[in-house]
Amino acid sequence: MHRMLEPSALWPPAGIQVARRFNPPGRIDLPMIADHRVSLHLSARTITTCRESGQRFLRRHGHVDLTPADCSGAFDADEDYAALDVQIPCGFLQRVAQEMQMRPAHAGLQARHLIEEARLCHLMLAIEADHCSGAPGGRLYTDSLGVALAVQLLAGYAVAGRQGEALSARQVQRVVDFIEANLDVDLSLDALASVAGVSRSYLQRAFRSSKGTSLHRYVVERRVERARLLLIKRSLPASEIALAVGFANQSHMARWMRRLLGVTPRELLP
Numbered sequence: 001m002h003r004m005l006e007p008s009a010l011w012p013p014a015g016i017q018v019a020r021r022f023n024p025p026g027r028i029d030l031p032m033i034a035d036h037r038v039s040l041h042l043s044a045r046t047i048t049t050c051r052e053s054g055q056r057f058l059r060r061h062g063h064v065d066l067t068p069a070d071c072s073g074a075f076d077a078d079e080d081y082a083a084l085d086v087q088i089p090c091g092f093l094q095r096v097a098q099e100m101q102m103r104p105a106h107a108g109l110q111a112r113h114l115i116e117e118a119r120l121c122h123l124m125l126a127i128e129a130d131h132c133s134g135a136p137g138g139r140l141y142t143d144s145l146g147v148a149l150a151v152q153l154l155a156g157y158a159v160a161g162r163q164g165e166a167l168s169a170r171q172v173q174r175v176v177d178f179i180e181a182n183l184d185v186d187l188s189l190d191a192l193a194s195v196a197g198v199s200r201s202y203l204q205r206a207f208r209s210s211k212g213t214s215l216h217r218y219v220v221e222r223r224v225e226r227a228r229l230l231l232i233k234r235s236l237p238a239s240e241i242a243l244a245v246g247f248a249n250q251s252h253m254a255r256w257m258r259r260l261l262g263v264t265p266r267e268l269l270p
Contacts, residue, residue: 015089016146018128023081027051032072035087036109038153039065040124042082049076057114064115064124066157068108086124088150096150099199102158110157117156123149136248137216143189144216147201167206171196175207183223183246189215219246224260227253231268238265 017035020042028048030037041063049056051074059081067073069090090108097107127145135142167175178195179187192215193200207215223245230241242253254265 015092016127016149017085017087018124018131019085019087020128021081021083021085023077025077025079025081027074027076028081030067030073032070033087034069035089036069036093036153037067038086038088038120038124038149039067040084040086040121041065042084043080045079046081047078048081049078051075059114062116062118062121064112064117064120066109066112066115066153068111071111084124084128086127086149088146088153092146093150093154096147096201097154097158099201100151100154102154107154108158109153112157117152119152120149123152136252138186138246138248139188140186140192140219141216143200144204144214147189147204151201151204167196167198167203167210171198172207172210175203179219179222183219183226184244185246187219187246220256221260223247224253224256227257227265228261228268231265234269238269241265 021039041059041061043059044061046059047056048059093109094107123145127149130137130142130145175192175196178192189200189203193203196203198206204215207218211218213221226245227241227247230236230244231238235241236244238253239250242248242250245253247253247256250265257263257265257268
């Protein structure tokens, strides 16, 4: 028997689900599901035995397992076992693979165990944190996390070739102008990709190459700068300024100001 936190379908565009799994020592079954399952080991250490091969593994905190869609598995755990499961729909992974110029036959994931890759861990934990906190970063951040995880998995655990990546100066300017004109709304990756005339995953990679920073970071920096100017002018209360520049609330704005500027909104008031 095991206890699983209720999965939450947080991201309608991606259909990604996230859940923590807690198991006492004993048999652990991974039932067949239609999605790809990415599991992050959370326990300090757990010795497990594969029920199919009889092979024993020492799983440590941070190890990642990939279980492709329509595959099942089972193993025995000698100690308590805890994991974070992120389920990625095949359709979403295939769309990202297509945007990466991958051949359709290579849009799946390999079965892998005990992967040690810090970026995978960070992305999975960031997806969970985004859900648990109510997605305060908005749709752009949430979309970006799902796409980033899919890109990382496809780049490392599927064979593909892609074309060169670059945005023209005109494309960059269109995206930048659109961001400046819409800082007050919850910008989505789909909207920005449409403005540039490219796919979502391509935009994320090419924008970083063009501007030297991620798309999400750039948007946050522009929101902080717009908020700074409005605070100096004292044209609106801080709570209204936060909403006017696209932050979820005043606390959200204050956190990013401290992080980027080293000051609080109160300290900017004349």
